[in-house]
Amino acid sequence: RGKAGKMQLLDVACLFLAAKMEEIEVPLSVDLQVEECKFIFQAKTIQRMELLVLGTLKWRIRSVTPFTFMDYFFRKNNDDLSPPSSQISRLFKLILTLTRGIEYLEYKPSEVAAAVSISVIRETNLDKYEPYFIKNVQMERVFKCLELIHELQRSAAVQSVPQNPIEVLDVSCLSYKSDELPTVSSANSKLADSDFKRVNLNKPPNMD
Template sequence: MADIFLCDESKDFFFDDDLDDSSSGPVDFDQQSIDDDEAFASMVERESCYFPREDYLFRFRFGDLNFAARTDAFDWIFKAHSYYSFGPLSFCLAVNYLDRFLSTRELPSGKAWAVQLLAVACLSIAAKLEETSVPQSVEFQVEDPKFVFEAKTIKRMELMVLDTLNWKMNAVTPCSFIDYSLKKLCDYHNDNFYLSSSSNVVNRSMQLISSIIRGIDFLEFKPSEIAAAVAISVTAEIQSLDIDKACSCFIHLDKGRVKRCVDMIKENTMNNRNENVNDEANTPSPFESAPQSQ
């Protein structure tokens, strides 16, 4: 039987005493659409407000942060998100909240319940902001979880996440840029927006995004760079493409960084296919199956 964890048992160890049920703040949640280069440039300028701490990736690579804990939290978000068939934006938002939280606060060492509780809170907040039909917080604990939390415990964790992130929840993620990036390449190819209108192309783009943000290697790139690289990679899968010229389409981004991200996506995809040629067909996904980055 799953364990029941009560918030009072961790109050002095994990939760802040100044976080109570009356805590509130101005939550920004309206997602801005990108219609032209000017709007894109504005979004690129704003995306830095939603980055994890600058040393986040460094601390993972040198063992100061628990990579396994992040992976466990990500996989739990992935599973619960798939269970409810939520949209891609809520998935990317939840992962953004997870990374920003972990870059700022340290989870209790050796406490597996804390990882699951944080994942529940991140997805619950993201779903409330983005989804039209949202289950009760306790219903996010799907498929026989190891721990089962009471609603008041989840709510307290949600408040802790909101407070830690300064109530800045309208995060800019790769999903924020993907439509614009695909349309930009459509203009480049003059193909009547086939790329951006095709559900297969959009789904494949979301597959790539969901797979590469699982690992830590792509944390070095900005969401706008990831979206551009994903759009280029997906386009290159279905038609010939001059990668260098395609990278140059995104005039507000560093061409070299976009190209390096494209190369990493290609290498990551090839490595996963070599490890298991059936991985893509057998891996569940919020958008469809996708190879996972290491």
């Protein structure tokens, strides 16, 4: 069937792999070959291509992010206790703050998750807290990532300080308006809580 047929077969196989990761019921082979398909492939042919794709990717087709490890590391560093909604919101904010720069890209998702969880726990247990040393994670890199988090926090704090009377008035107006909308923070907290509960892994995946 030539190169065009192979590319179409690869497309269909990737669609099936994605469907098997996301859907409860896998669609029939015919269902994913309906729009502008020059060739119709049998299920066995698609399965062979799926295995080829999985072998090439070493069966690593799951999207791994710091959120994947967040619950695991937080529990490990917090006496196996789940975080309250306020800390969940803080965890999310710190990760999103890191993504604004490129420096964090040198760290693995597991290292970022460990550093963020340590940072949040230290905010409430500064005197008593000792970080939990975890297998398969280089703690030196975790502490370097933790330093990066602190640098970003200090930078954000400096930038948030009003520099002139006009900025002081702007901050006051924003504070006044936020007081009029008390339900916004509550809604965001509930949303963060629900998102966090979707990623609840006591045993994290491979940390490479």
